[in-house]
Amino acid sequence: MTTHEAEADSLRLAGAEADLLRLAGAEAEAQRRDAADPGHRHLFHVPPAEGGRYPETAYFAGNSLGLQPRATRTDLLADLDTWSQIGVEGWFESQRPWTRYHELLTGPTARLVGARTTETVVMNTLTVNLHLLMVSFYRPAGERTRIVIEDAAFPSDSYAVRSQARFHGLDPDETVVRLRPRAGEDTLRTEDVTAYLAAEGERVALVLLGGVNYLTGELMDIPAITAAGRAAGAVVGWDLAHAVGNVPLSLHDWDVDFAAWCTYKYLNSGPGALAGLFVHERHLGDPDLPRFEGWWGNDLATRFEMAPVSRPPATADAWQVSCQPLLAMGPVRTSLELFDAVGMPALRERSIRLTGWLEQLLDEVTADRPLTVVTPRDPDRRGCQLSVRIGVGSAAELASRLRYEHGVIADSREPDIIRFAPVPLYSTYHDCWRAAEALAATVDVTKPA
Numbered sequence: 063m064t065t066h067e068a069e070a071d072s073l074r075l076a077g078a079e080a081d082l083l084r085l086a087g088a089e090a091e092a093q094r095r096d097a098a099d100p101g102h103r104h105l106f107h108v109p110p111a112e113g114g115r116y117p118e119t120a121y122f123a124g125n126s127l128g129l130q131p132r133a134t135r136t137d138l139l140a141d142l143d144t145w146s147q148i149g150v151e152g153w154f155e156s157q158r159p160w161t162r163y164h165e166l167l168t169g170p171t172a173r174l175v176g177a178r179t180t181e182t183v184v185m186n187t188l189t190v191n192l193h194l195l196m197v198s199f200y201r202p203a204g205e206r207t208r209i210v211i212e213d214a215a216f217p218s219d220s221y222a223v224r225s226q227a228r229f230h231g232l233d234p235d236e237t238v239v240r241l242r243p244r245a246g247e248d249t250l251r252t253e254d255v256t257a258y259l260a261a262e263g264e265r266v267a268l269v270l271l272g273g274v275n276y277l278t279g280e281l282m283d284i285p286a287i288t289a290a291g292r293a294a295g296a297v298v299g300w301d302l303a304h305a306v307g308n309v310p311l312s313l314h315d316w317d318v319d320f321a322a323w324c325t326y327k328y329l330n331s332g333p334g335a336l337a338g339l340f341v342h343e344r345h346l347g348d349p350d351l352p353r354f355e356g357w358w359g360n361d362l363a364t365r366f367e368m369a370p371v372s373r374p375p376a377t378a379d380a381w382q383v384s385c386q387p388l389l390a391m392g393p394v395r396t397s398l399e400l401f402d403a404v405g406m407p408a409l410r411e412r413s414i415r416l417t418g419w420l421e422q423l424l425d426e427v428t429a430d431r432p433l434t435v436v437t438p439r440d441p442d443r444r445g446c447q448l449s450v451r452i453g454v455g456s457a458a459e460l461a462s463r464l465r466y467e468h469g470v471i472a473d474s475r476e477p478d479i480i481r482f483a484p485v486p487l488y489s490t491y492h493d494c495w496r497a498a499e500a501l502a503a504t505v506d507v508t509k510p511a
């Protein structure tokens with residue numbers, strides 16, 4: 063080691079040690095906040111840690127797969143018992159008849175997304191629902207063919223819209239418009255989206271954006287963009303995978319045409335759980351709207367008449383196709399009951415406090431390291447996720463070290479983002495402290511403190 067290198071090394075140590083000392087003082091503050099603002103962690107199974115000093119993981123991946131509610135197993139077993147006890151009669155005669163089981167999910171879902179109960183249904187999985195909705199709502203005609211998405215769209219959405227363009231005989235490279243942040247910026251500006259729609263709206267058939275972006279955690283201005291898209295004559299749909307259960311939604315009042323979301327992220331309904339969709343009231347019962355049909359989209363009152371032509375109800379249930387996967391519905395029911403019991407307003411308030419605390423700690427750690435928080439600073443422009451860009455090294459490797467050396471579960475997204483989602487239902491202030499401490503201990507300081 064040269065003298066110069068040794069000097070740099072001792073500076074680095076001094077910086078890292080100073081950070082760790084400052085953070086040590088913050089642990090008591092985290093514990094104080096947890097006592098005052100405890101959340102509902104006791105209702106969930108928290109995975110044991112695979113490394114570090116604490117028995118439980120500090121779990122920040124609820125934006126990818128939410129934790130399992132303790133009640134899920136019991137509720138699921140009760141549904142299995144119906145099957146073992148009465149077999150096929152379960153469709154009509156059980157305590158929760160399977161033909162109507164999805165209706166138990168409709169009320170709480172509607173409350174969560176700000177919809178009328180006629181406007182939502184839980185079925186299929188997210189990308190499948192996006193396709194079924196685009197069958198109805200992406201109808202390119204004449205010059206109006208474009209689909210507007212964000213450049214940082216989740217890949218499944220990107221593949222879905224490109225394949226829809228192809229399905230209509232259009233070139234996806236020309237049809238799909240990807241809106242990018244301005245040079246040097248990480249997130250989209252609402253005014254840039256609305257300006258595009260004002261200028262090019264005549265050519266836009268469909269706007270399909272993520273309500274909260276999966277990568278940056280940016281919460282879009284859903285009402286403003288919806289209004290701008292509709293004023294331009296386009297249909298406006300939202301992918302709410304990262305928004306539902308994370309931020310308050312008023313889809314009906316915001317005049318959104320349609321939306322879809324999964325329930326395995328913030329809604330904690332389990333891996334591959336059923337998804338939800340929303341269709342605005344003004345489209346319900348419209349006989350001119352194309353839909354791909356199956357017998358489950360036929361009104362229950364006449365479904366078992368086995369008639370050759372479908373008679374769909376004037377509700378979102380008309381978008382159902384197949385017999386529902388009933389054993390997958392219990393976990394959604396259990397989870398939605400939790401959201402009903404706690405309420406989105408209280409969750410959002412705790413979310414803002416918890417995320418603000420994580421941000422404050424990350425600010426200390428990122429100041430002298432090659433790390434940058436790319437999520438908007440304004441709590442009104444984000445949910446609970448903070449995304450950190452890694453300037454040096456691999457995000458995947460860092461996530462792995464956080465997990466195995468510190469018991470902190472965050473996830474990495476290519477090429478250089480690591481995501482932390484303190485989930486207001488079950489994450490703690492101490493979890494946030496552990497994340498910051500683990501980052502400080504793992505990532506080298508690059509400039510003298």
Ligand SMILES: *Cc1c(COP(=O)(O)O)cnc(C)c1O
Nearest residue numbers: 187188189216218276301303324
């Ligand atoms: C998680 C996520 C998906 C996943 O789609 P599936 O069909 O459930 O596999 C799609 N789009 C977005 C925006 C997501 O965040």
